[in-house]
Amino acid sequence: MTWGTLSQKQPDADQLEITLIGPGQGECCIAHLGSGRWIIIDSCRNRQTRHPVALEYFEYIGAQANSVILIIATHWHDDHISGLADTLRACTEAKFCCSSALSSREFLATVAPYKERLLFAGDSGVSELFEVLHELDESGRMPIMRAAPDRRVVQLAPSSLAHGYSCEIWTLSPSDAQIDAFYLEIGKLVPKLRETKRRLPSQKTNLLSVVTLVQVGPFAALLGADLEETINPQTGWTPIVQSIARPSAMSQIFKVPHHGSANGHSPDVWASMLKTKPISIATPYSGGTKPLPSEQDKTRISQLSSEFYVTAPTQPGQPRKLPKAVEKTIAEQGIKLCPVEPRTGLVRLRNGGSQNPNTWFVELARNAYRVP
Ligand SMILES: [Zn+2]
Helix, strand or coil: CCCCCCCCCCCCCCCCCCCCCCEEECCHHHHHECCCEEEEEEECCCCCCCEEEHHHHHHHHHCCCHEEEEECCCCCHHHCCCHHHHHHHHHCCCCEEEEEEHHHHHHHHHHHHHHHHHHCCCCCHHHHCCCHHHHHHCCCCCCCCEEEEEEEEEECCHHCCCCCCCCCECCCCHHHHHHHHHHHHHHCCCCCCCCCCCCCCCHHHHHHHHEEEEEEECCCECCCCCCCCCCCCCCCCCCHHHCCCCCCCEEEEEECCCHHHHHHCCHHHHHHHHHEEEEEEEEEECCCCCCCCCCHHHHHHHCCCCCCECCCCCCCCCCCCCHHHHHHHHHHHHCCCCCCCCCCCEEEEEEECEEEEEEEEEEEECCCCECC
């Protein structure tokens, strides 16, 4: 897979990189921490080749998959974990981190009977999760690192990195109250005797999203996954904003939560966790009835940011049903209609290394664009 005119050069050892890749539905974020150490957050597949985009990107720039030290799955929606098992298989040295709601025995025991139905529903991500757990088990990489509020999951010493800064990766969610709410919901779904099994809803799992903070010396990036804001102060963004145990660094790069949606927006995050006018990045979500980001979302985010980039254009929602006679004619001709698949785009931010750490260079590939 080529990325058009995007440079194939790897980042220098002292250079930081945050790359966001996404087609119309899907998200994968890759970060170079220095000296050839990488992390991957979430996974999606290239719509054309069906390969996991992180592996394609590493191949493109000639980086080794075994230099990935950590893979984080933010939540179990298909647009964030498709291709995760293959990625994990290739990244043999990577540890795996996800929320405890995802990895608990209780959760799996409850979900397992529903696997087939969920597979049929096609949007659960559960089958990918089973593959991931199988791979971790086979390769002796258990236990999973559990994401939690204010938890440092990576710490690299300054002496091990060419830029000479220490590096820390923190997970900032999901909150305990959110996990409690999740189990309460799951508990209700366990079928009672002689009762038909009910389908596991996946609607609210955005609230379990793992928010990640990457801190390298004076630099910080806040990667917001799909976490939405809630009215409950113990869930959503409020407990993160109010935590006194998380690093207080103000981030200059923001992976906007939930594809830029209004329900992922928290004014407090912009006021107390981000530098004034950060560089914002997002992937679109083109499925469903409300494609994201909307025009209002783009305006809001770009007004708050110095620059705002999206990996691919937002496609319209599901096409309207055709009249029966038209559908019949199309079927008679043996034509199968498929939705137009948006091309996978990429936004790459690299800093100027030790010489110029606070200057960020932006490269866009394929149909990624800057919101005016
Ligand atoms: Zn999403």
